[in-house]
Structures are given as C-alpha cells and as structure tokens.
Amino acid sequence: MMKMPSLKPLLIPLTAITAGSALLSYKLFNFAFKRVDYVPATSKEKQKYADQYYDYVDWFHSVPSEDWYLNENQPDHKMVATYIPAKVATQQTVIIAHGYKGNRETMANYAKMFRNMGFNVLTPDDRGHGDSAGDYISFGWLDRLDYLQWIDRVIEHVGVDSQILLFGVSMGGATVEMLSGEHLPDQVKAVIADCGYSSVEEELTYLLKKQYHLPEYPVEPMVSEINKRATGFGLANASSIKQLEKNQLPILFIHGEKDTYVPAYMAYENYHATHAPKQIWIVKGATHAESFWKNPKDYQERIGTFLNTYM
Template sequence: MKKSTLTWALPLAGLAATSLIASERLFNFAFKRVNYVPETSADKQKYADAYYAYVDWYKQVKKEKWFLHEHDPNNRMVAEYIPAETPSKQTVIISHGYKGNGETMANFAQMFHRLGFNVLLPDDRGHGESAGKYISFGWLDRLDYQEWIHQVIERSSQNVKILMFGVSMGGATMEMLSGESLPQQVKAIIADCGYSSIEAELTYLLKRQFHLPKYPLEPLVSTISKRRLGYYLGDVSATEQLAKNKRPILFIHGEKDVYVPVGMAYENYAATHAPKQLWIVKNASHAESFWVNPKRYQDHVEEFLTTYFK
C-alpha cells in the first residue's frame, strides 16, 4: 500500500472503529434492561413525598398478579391488577415510562381507582418482573398490550369498556398500539408526553445530552437494533400508527418538556384523524403534568372520559 493511501486510510479505520464502539455502548446504555428504577430528574424531586404516599397506597391496596406466557421464563410478562372497590365494567390498562415499572404509576393507578376503574399495570419487556434483555421503546410492547387487552376481556365480560393510558415511553406505546386492530371493547386512549418516533427521539437526545450528530451513530445503533430486536429504528413511528387510529385520543404534554420536546405532541396530534384533544400543560417539564396540579389533571381526564368514554 502506498504511503499516501495509508495517510488517509488509517485515520478512517480508526474513526470507523471508534464509531462502532460508541454505537455499541450507546445501544447498551439506551436499550439494555436495568434491574432497578433510576432516580427521577432533579426538577421532580420536590414531589418525592407525594409520590411515596401514592406508592404506600399501591403497596397496601388489594391486588392480583397476572401473567402472559407464565410458564415460559424467556417471554413471561407480569402485571398487577387492582379491582375496583365496587364491581365495575370499566378497566384502564396503564403503561409506564422508560426504565420504570407498574409501581411507578401508582399515582395514576389511584386516580383511576377513585374514578371507579379496575386497573391493570403491566411491567413492560425488559422492565420490573417481566422478561426481556432489552427495552423496545414501545414497539414490541404494543404486541404485549394487545394480549393484555384480550386477557382483560376474557377475565371480565364482553361488556367491559377499556381505556388505554400511558406516560412518556408508555404514552408512545399507546400511540403505537393505536394503529393496530383493536377489539371494540377498547373505547379510548390517553397518551401523556409520548414521542413521535424512536429514531427522532434518539437523534434529539444524541444532540441535546451528548452533543453528537445523527450520523454515523444513529444508523449504527439502528443496525444493532435490527439484529437484536428485529426492527430498524426508522421502521417505528408513532405518527404513522396514529394515522391509522380510530379511537378517541387525548394527548397531554408539558410545555417545557426538554426530554420529549413539545413539538412531538403537535406532530402526533396532527397525524391523528380520529376524535382528538390536545392539552399542553403550562410550565410542566417531562412527565410533570400530573404533579403540577393533580386535581386539574384529573379534571381534564374526566372531561375527556365524559365526552368519549361514558
């Protein structure tokens, strides 16, 4: 090999190797499961006492353990079911956020329980007690939620009315689920601060948190995702799923969200042709809309349910 060729070939090889190592680390950081719930962001530490009061309630309330694929340890999904205080034909299925679990949604569980709902709180793939090496950011989870829906119908009655609800990654999961063929028992959806697509969210966070460009890392991470999870990141779009949605949907998003930018809420809303509402919560950061004013949050939810669910 000529000396002039080596002059540019060696740096390029080094750059390629560095990019491959960085993409592997980035994939593991973002997608690999962790067996603990990370601390919340600093801006929500002030709600800690209120949060743990909800968790105390959650730990004491009567619950049942539900499963998908119970006897298959590699695919077993776990959920907690909280029956309503009085028999009810209304059930809400709640989807938690990134690296959370069902318990981290205790505040929403209590809110819906007080509204007379049965509450089902699954642990998503790669979270909590459920199986899975990797976090799928809602795309594979949407398939599990289809199974949870059918289990609710089988264990309840054909007359059950189901509400789908999620926050952050859970909100995006509900948006991705919305484009699937759903039983008529699913009456409405509420998605709080969901992203428009995995690719857009990863690209945004690469720039904001790590000051890195989309290329070459995002395509490399996408290739790793295809090999390990079965899909390229560009194949997954909440907005494309929402374009097929036929259920009434309420979008909620914090005005000052810098983790999932509020512009994604407008994208998701615009993509939806079904009956829809959008509530942008002033001065709320990511997943903070409930905590800013829990009563106001419940009032908005009840107003939506009065129009589209009851």
C-alpha cells in the same frame, strides 16, 4: 502524467473514525436499550414530589390486587402485571403503560387516580422492565404486541361488555400511541398519551444532539442496526406517527410545555398525524412527565372531561 496521491495515509484515520463510531454506538445501545433492574432517580424538577410519590407507592402495595401473567411457564417470555379491581364492580378498565426504565409501581399515582374515578386498573411491567422477562427495552414497539394480549385478558376477566381505556406516560405514552394503530377489539374505547415521543428514531436523534452533542450520522444508523440484530426491528419502524395515522379511537394528548426530554413539538406531530377525534393539552410550566404532579386535581378533571365526551 500527474501521479495520483496515495490513499494510504487517509485509510488509517478513516478506519479509526469508523471503529470509534462503532464503539460509541455499541456503548449508547447498551446504555439506552439494555435492561436495568432498578429504577433510575427522577429528575431534579420532580424530586420535590418524592414524599407524595412514596405515599402512592405505599397505597399501591396495600390496595387489594392480583398478579396476572402472560407466558407464565416460559421464563424467557414471561410478562407480569398487577390488576386492581375497582371499589364498586364495573366494566370500565384502564390499562396503564409505564415509562422508560420504570415499572408498574412507578405508575401508582395514576393507578390510584383512575381507581378513584371508578375504573379497574391493569398495570403491566413491559419487556426488559420490573418483573417481566427480556434483555432489551423496545421503547413501546414490541410492547404493543404484549398489550394486545393484556387487552384480551381484561375482556376475558371483566366480560365482553368491557370498556377499555389505554393510558401511558413517556415511553408508555408512545406505547399506547403505537398500540392505537393496531386492529383493536371494539371494547377498546379511547386513548390518553402523556408526553409520548413521535418515533424512537426521532427521540434518539434529539437526545444525541441535546444531551451528547453528537450528530445523527453515523451514530443513529449504527444504533438502529445493532438494535435490529438484537431485537428484530430498526428504529425507523417504531413510529408513533405512522401508527396514529391508522388510529380510529378518540385520543387525548397531554404534554408538558417545558419538557426537554421529549420536546412538546412531538406532541403536535402526533396530534397532526391523527385523523380520529382528538384533543391536546399542553400543561404550562410542566417538565417531562410532570403534568400530573403540577396539579393532580386539574389533571383528573381534564381527563374526566375527555372521558365524559368519548367514553
């Protein structure tokens, strides 16, 4: 009878591989999901807009505004937002969702644009960002629940005749896409999502290959399980596509043609998943979150055309 080879020589390297994958997954989770209390430097492509950006930031801090809160007396759950009333009283309000590791200040250019268009503006800090509580970044999935409360606050403040626009860029784009699949008040009229990803799972898998040259397995499932234990949801649940399939609001998708952080094909995935009235604008030559900066006038005009149709 043939003697079976011993498995002992294989167990040590297999154990080492598993341990190595687990350690790598924890490091990636901490890097990607754990809050940081600073805004990372922007990409090289957008450094040339720095002077314009800081002019918008100066405006943001000088314009008349109010601080709004959710769960104000609960330090571990407190959410913070800035409300900027329109120059002329209006019932139209835009709620602006910021990007990954950003905060409400980093959306100053969009806040000024919409205020110039006649809107009240509400810009929250998401969980794990800025002045809001939270140890982890939820990439829009849990944030969408906070935005439901921000919507209610706007209606309470502006009135039952409010007309609300949801707008977001990058992670913020995905946030409003995910939010669009919830049961929303009639006062919410339209959505604009600039360079939002199709799902957290697909975005992480893409970046693992693009930036780290790592395969999806076993790292992504491990990161997903770590996140589930830390925040309560697996990455497959956090899907813009699944939420957009339920969306009933008119939506404009904007995406940079040369986006290598959230590739443009995700915009088409989101567009095709949507059954409500929809438009898509792929901005030639624009990298990630650069569409506004390429030509602010064209950006505002394109948004204005969409709003004139649906809001």
